[in-house]
Every structure is written in C-alpha cells, then in structure tokens.
Amino acid sequence: MSEAPTGSTEIKDAKKRYSAGVLKYKQMGYWMPDYVPKDTDTLCLFRITPQDGVDPEEAAAAVAGESSTATWTVVWTDRLTACDSYRAKAYKVIPVPNNPGQYFAYVAYDLILFEEGSIANMTASLIGNVFSFKPLKAARLEDIRIPVAYVKTFKGPPTGLVVERERLDKFGRPLLGATTKPKLGLSGRNYGRVVYEGLKGGLDFMKDDENINSQPFMHWRDRFLFVMDAVNKASAETGEVKGSYLNITAATMEDMYERAEFAKELGSVIVMVDLVIGYTAIQSMANWCRKNDMIMHMHRAGHGTYTRQKNHGVSFRVIAKWLRLAGCDHLHTGTAVGKLEGDPLTVQGYYNVCRDSYTKTDLPRGLYFDQDWADLKKVMPVASGGIHAGQMHQLIDLFGDDVVLQFGGGTIGHPMGIQAGAVANRVALECMVKARNEGRDLLQEGPAILKQAAQHCSPLKAALDTWGEISFNYQSTDSSDYVATPALA
Numbered sequence: 001m002s003e004a005p006t007g008s009t010e011i012k013d014a015k016k017r018y019s020a021g022v023l024k025y026k027q028m029g030y031w032m033p034d035y036v037p038k039d040t041d042t043l044c045l046f047r048i049t050p051q052d053g054v055d056p057e058e059a060a061a062a063v064a065g066e067s068s069t070a071t072w073t074v075v076w077t078d079r080l081t082a083c084d085s086y087r088a089k090a091y092k093v094i095p096v097p098n099n100p101g102q103y104f105a106y107v108a109y110d111l112i113l114f115e116e117g118s119i120a121n122m123t124a125s126l127i128g129n130v131f132s133f134k135p136l137k138a139a140r141l142e143d144i145r146i147p148v149a150y151v152k153t154f155k156g157p158p159t160g161l162v163v164e165r166e167r168l169d170k171f172g173r174p175l176l177g178a179t180t181k182p183k184l185g186l187s188g189r190n191y192g193r194v195v196y197e198g199l200k201g202g203l204d205f206m207k208d209d210e211n212i213n214s215q216p217f218m219h220w221r222d223r224f225l226f227v228m229d230a231v232n233k234a235s236a237e238t239g240e241v242k243g244s245y246l247n248i249t250a251a252t253m254e255d256m257y258e259r260a261e262f263a264k265e266l267g268s269v270i271v272m273v274d275l276v277i278g279y280t281a282i283q284s285m286a287n288w289c290r291k292n293d294m295i296m297h298m299h300r301a302g303h304g305t306y307t308r309q310k311n312h313g314v315s316f317r318v319i320a321k322w323l324r325l326a327g328c329d330h331l332h333t334g335t336a337v338g339k340l341e342g343d344p345l346t347v348q349g350y351y352n353v354c355r356d357s358y359t360k361t362d363l364p365r366g367l368y369f370d371q372d373w374a375d376l377k378k379v380m381p382v383a384s385g386g387i388h389a390g391q392m393h394q395l396i397d398l399f400g401d402d403v404v405l406q407f408g409g410g411t412i413g414h415p416m417g418i419q420a421g422a423v424a425n426r427v428a429l430e431c432m433v434k435a436r437n438e439g440r441d442l443l444q445e446g447p448a449i450l451k452q453a454a455q456h457c458s459p460l461k462a463a464l465d466t467w468g469e470i471s472f473n474y475q476s477t478d479s480s481d482y483v484a485t486p487a488l489a
Helices: 056-066 076-080 119-126 161-168 188-200 220-238 253-265 279-291 316-326 344-355 389-399 418-437 442-454 458-467
Strands: 042-050 089-095 103-109 136-145 175-179 205-207 243-247 270-274 295-299 330-332 380-384 404-406
Touching: 042 056, 056 089, 056 103, 056 136, 119 279, 119 316, 136 316, 175 380, 175 418, 188 205, 188 220, 188 418, 205 220, 205 404, 220 243, 220 253, 243 295, 253 270, 253 279, 270 279, 279 295, 279 316, 316 330, 316 344, 344 380, 344 389, 380 389, 389 418, 389 442, 389 458, 418 442, 418 458, 442 458
Parallel strands: 175 205, 175 404, 205 243, 243 270, 270 295, 295 330, 330 380, 380 404
Antiparallel strands: 042 103, 042 136, 089 103
8 A cells, every 4th residue: 555645736826826717626725745734633534436537636635625615616715714724635645455446535624614512514514515526436434533622622422331330330241222123013002011021121221213203103202101101110120220212303303302301201311312313403412411411322323324335425433423522322333243234343443432532543443543532421332233142242242341232123022022032131141241251252152151051041042042043144345444354253
C-alpha cells in the first residue's frame, strides 16, 4: 500500500483563483498533501470509488470541498471569509487493499465548521451532499476522529454503563434480555403475559421491537399498562430488578414526550427509541432522560440501508460514535454469530467505540483513528438478532461482560414455553460465566460445558436440541480490508 501524493496544485494567485469560471477542486485548495492535522480537527476517512478517468486526488479534493465550502464553480464571495480555515483539507489518498478502483481519502475539518453539541449539523456537512456527487461511483464514510474540544460540547449518555449496573445491582456478567415476539399483532394482555413469563424465567429485561408503536390491535397506553404490571409482578416474585424497554417512537416529539412521561409515571426505568426518528429527536429524548433519571435504549432500525455495503454509505462504527455523543445508554451493535450482518472483528470494533474511555487505532477491527472520549459516559452495547443459548460461549468470548444479550425467538420460541426459554438462557449464561471465571477456554470447551449443564436443566437441553446446530454462516459484506475476514464459528 504505497502513498504517492503529488504536491499541492492550489492556485495561489488571487486574480487567477477568483476569476469567473470552473476550476478543479485541487486548484481551489481542497487538496493539501503537506497538511498536518491539528488536535482540534475532525478527521474523516472516506472510501471513494472515482468514475473512470477521474484522478483519485481530485476526487478526494471534491469530497473535501463538497462537504465544506465548495460549489461547482468559482465564487468570489470566498474572499469575504477566512476561507483557508473554512475549507476542508484532503491530505492523504491511498489505494484500498484488494479493491481495485477504490481509495481511502483522509480529510480534515476545522473545529469551527460544526455547531457545538449538534450531530445534525455535523452530519449535514459530512454526509449531506457529497454522496450523490457524479464524479464518484460510490463513497463511504469509514471512520471519524472527533476532537476532544468537540466531544466536550456533548452531554453523552444520560445514565451510562456504570450507573446502570449500580441501579440494577447486577455485576460480573452480561445482562439478559428478549424481544417480545411476534413483533406485531398481540393484544395488550397477551403482550404483557409474554413479558411476565420472560422476566419470571430469569431475564433482566424484555423489550418492544422497532415497529410496535400504537396500532389498531394495541394502543400504546394498553401496552405500557400491561407491560409494567408484568414487570412489577416479576420483580416482586424474583427479588431482582427487572425492566422492559417501552418504545416511545411516534409521529411527533409531542407524542414521544407524552409516552415517555406516562412510562415514567408507571415506574419504568427505561424507554426506547428507533434510529429513524433522527439525530435531533434522539438528542431531545436524551435530554429528557437525563432530567428524569431514565435509561435510553436505542434500536438501530434502518441503519442497514446505509451501513451494510462497504463501498457506499456510512460505517456503523461512525454511527455508533455519533450516537454515543448524542446520548444513548443502550445501542444495538451486532452479534457476529446471529442472523444479522456482522464480521466478528468489525463488530468488536463497534463494541470498543461504545465502551472505551480511549479507543486506539486497530485496523483489523476497522478503527482507523485514536479516539479520546474525554470521560464521556459509556454505552451498553446490545447483541440481538438470531442468537440462542447454544451460542452463549461464543457471545461471552467475543463481547465480555458489558453487553446485553438479547434473545427474541431464542426465548419466545422455546418448545417448553417462554419461561422455560428464559431459564435456558439464564442457566447457559451462569454456567458459562462460572467456567470463564475458572479460567476455562470457552471457545474450545463451551459446547461441552453447555451439554453438561443441560443434563441438570431440561429447558437448556430442549433449547440445545432445538437450535444447537443453527448458525448463520454467510460471508460478511462489511469487513476490514486490512486482514482476511475470519470464518464464523
């Protein structure tokens, strides 16, 4: 991978630079191969695929220009500004390994280009326009370094991972959850029954799915009432702190605030929103949660429309960084071994972004920059999507303790019923944590440990008999190009 930047081709003569007409972006000053990024710069790594015949450096300069101050023709009004500061600077272009025609373009943005504490403004700049630029066949924002000076303008998660554990009084193990299934169609009473059975069986949380709001078959108020009745009963009977994520996603902010207030009134400790509500709404709900001592769970609904393909869109690691700044306590971050897209190393990189105090560059995990989080609270990552008790050893080995392991069909679909499904997951978790604490090799010994535990737990045995051989072993579409993608176990 060789770097071969040419020197700056910026036109310095003011008369030529600001004469009416069309100039190349490199000539306008958006290509600066000698630029040394400042600590206060936001740094972005774009994967670009220029059209045939388009110079990669010119394409990188175009990305820098169109995401900051440039337009297609010379405008003399640049001279009314401190244009050298306001221009983004493409400073390095290198070929993407094993992907002919693709290039990594590094671009620096001055701190003054973004409004304080506004993800909406930052994203409007970085991804607002340039991704439909004709000279590019495709473009993707792979990673971002947000300077400490900008991080400090955000409030971050309302509760954070550490305080959440203290409130739950649960330490030394992952948290267990399940998504109520079917997603749609249950009455309020039956929905509440599912929640009760799951929590009574040993889960810490149950949750709404992304698309349950307030439909003709179940008004949101009914769901909230039946769910919280189930939470309170299960908490009283088990002696454990329990919860259920109540999805407050709605058509307007007024509706969302109403639902959040009702959830709080009923005693809920957590509310849930979908990514599709947008960054402004997310930050607004985070502010509400912060004022009301609530945990905010983020379902990343819709992300795959722009995160999945490695040549175009936005990497989820960038989305995860934005959402940590915006104020999520929980974030769906992938499973690697389930039904949803996720290369193991790449997914571990997402988890690092959520849980690190300082994220170090780690190319195999897709982390291209160091990131200082400036003591911003940590996000609890959530593994959800096609996982079951037979994968417990893989999940703990991949993700450690600070994670919510969320089994939907892997709880609700248990042949002995919902409560038995929860028991199976809890027993699988407890035996695996015990084995881990004894120093045993989970990946090698995990299946045998689970089978041994199943001899004394019929729900776990039934789970292993039903799903033990189920895996989703497909080639990942989004993995680091610095190392070979490991095959899923």
